[in-house]
Amino acid sequence: MVETRIADIAKHEGQEVIIKGWLYNKRSSGKIQFLQIRDGSGFIQGVMVKNEVGEEIFNKVKEITQESSIIVYGTVKREERAPSGFELLLKDVELVHLAPTYPIAKKEHGVDFLMDHRHLWLRSPRQVAIMRVRNTIVNAAREFFDKNGFTLIDAPILTPSACEGTTNLFETEYFDTKAYLSQSGQLYMEAAAMALGKVYCFGPTFRAEKSKTRRHLIEFWMIEPEMAYVEFEENLQVQEQFVSYIVEKVLEKNRQDLKVLDRDISKLENIKAPFPRITYDDAIKLLQEKGEDIQWGDDFGAPHETIIAESFDKPVFVTHYPTDIKAFYMKPHPQRPEVVLAADLIAPEGYGEIIGGSERIADLDLLLKRIEEHNLPKEAYQWYIDLRTYGSVPHSGFGLGLERTVAWICGLDHVRETIPFPRLLNRLYP
Template identity: 70%
Template sequence: MKTTIAEVGKYVGQDVTIGVWLANKRSSGKIAFLQLRDGTGFIQGVVVKNEVAEEVFENAKSITQETSLYVTGEVREDKRSPFGYELGIKKIEIIHDAIEYPITPKEHGVEFLMDHRHLWLRSKKQHAVMKIRNEVIRATYEFFNNNGFTKVDPPILTGSAPEGTTELFATKYFDEDAYLSQSGQLYMEAAAMALGKVFSFGPTFRAEKSKTRRHLIEFWMIEPEMAFYEFEDNLRVQEEYVSYIVQSVLNNCKLELGVLERDVAKLEKITAPFPRISYDDAIQFLKDKGFTDIEWGDDFGAPHETAIAESYEKPVFITHYPTTLKPFYMQPHPTREDVVLCADLIAPEGYGEIIGGSERIHDHNLLKQRLEEHGLLDGAYKWYLELRQYGSVPHSGFGLGLERTVAWISGVEHVRETIPFPRLLNRLYP
């Protein structure tokens, strides 16, 4: 019976054949222990010298790391294994001998591992992070599909900057300028006016020269947009969505969280509703904590966000930022001209902002004024302004950064480990 490692539990006591790679091995004189992987998981294969043909045992002792094989053997329960099963190997068929594999069980430097990212992905911890990433994506589709959202794909090539910034990758689009998208939000607003509740999931690009553990040049965003949803409605969707994906990982990635030695007790506390603190109160909180470098009107840096987050066991919303700090499209506070109806969701444990969201301006004249103030009242935003002329309604949305969210849930230090092939300030290889 040909199967996969993930499915061996169905065949306890039976012989199965699995296509695998050798991740690692150790042997005594009479027994060889093979750590095997097939992409679906990891399992230990045991080869006992006096139970197999001499050729099988010699192969088990001599095969090199990452050699590809077909192994045939009996599936056995093994309570000592986190996986719960092992394979009593009876037959080994070598598919391809691996040459000297560069990534060994010893410690390697980060740059070495990044240069070999195409191989580093095969390691147990990187495999676990990718599985958790996949679960977050799966749960994302499930959450939004179950809640009446339609997936819409915004363009990657755009003629303008969604947030009016200059941190864009420019390219030529035949005889005019174009940019790699830094957000699909403006297009999602148009889609929400057609479909009510929509979400996108796709790559975004920021030409930001940052080297922090929280930043990537190319990353993936989940961006919902909702017609007839105001500020409070928006926060409710965010906390329900984040709670949903965390609980899905807890339920479906127990083995992977164990491999990463993640403290799941912290994740088990992530249930809606989430606490909130206003920007005004956050400034005062930081001053009381001894941060003398922050004044009202300043944006928060990583140390500020971490200090605020440490006061809570759940993600915390920081609400109502100054108008001057936020993009042109955010709805003003109804009783204050100096702040807008927005919130950033800050993850616990120093992982920083994972969501930015707001109610959007729906009044034509106000949006026109904001575009003019930002020097953006040109042809590139004509279509966006037109949305406010044909049945405009209150609407809200947010963007969740996938890699930061996976880093937090997984407990890994740097976002470079949460995307298969990271693009960093000085890295375009492999």
């Protein structure tokens, strides 16, 4: 007998194997018991026939409850009707720990109940599938940057100043001064790009926004590349290549998980660079034509982004936003200083912005002017100003929100399922 994982079961057709896991579910048909077994790598059905194992073993298994931890022994048999293509003909089951009545039954539970039991809800096939897709997206992102000459740089989580103003920052005491939980690693990546050329950070970020929408989390993960000597156009090309690569890898590695999620794979198969583009000016016209009460200079809300995305079957770049509604560090258009060389990438199917990016201001005097216009404390940004003093170059970057990307690729209704333990406006437990 060989010990294996359910994910590797195809390698052992006809062999006797040992699997260490948990009993996800069980049903009985007289003299046959059907055990749904999970081990973290997958799910498989185990079939136990009373006449083949004897009454003692059969009755012992009858007493095993849902989510009890077990070690099973059996022969791998091909079964085309099974999701994995195989099932186990069980010979014995060893009980490791007998679980009491499991709180999450097969009946429908409310969202609040499931979120209170998130530590257990994670075990369900749907949540396992989502976490696997998330894992592939993370690995694909790292692969993409590794293949394209980027260096991973870890940005600090505690910062002395804000990236985009202090209105939605978590403030904390840092000995005898104030500090903030990071809302972005971007400014630090600009410094790192001046040292290493092409860099990225990947870590948790925090926004103290009192928002309850299906797209918002209080704590979320961002992937933020920054590139020296890269201007606006090349920045967009990197973004569409990056997103295309991620989707390609998910389709390659997670088809079974997407099937569990009932995801329409054909919509993902269409996600290949290049992506369409629409200027902010034209987006405003489009929204007005659709009956939206919006004027030039207004920022887009979620309904606006959805309307824009409906005109395209791929992610779409909205470019050249008004300078007044974007961050202080974004470079103005040389011929139209009222707009910036920035773009948001809007996912299709109503999932909203998944990337925000721009070319950054490289000119010292202009940066100083912007800092003053935004009423930011110059002394707190002196290190950032130094980047324009000592060898300034054109540079660009962007940030991809991991959870929104997971929600889009998985086809989920809410971002709360995209992260193991979501932090929401009224939820800090578990």
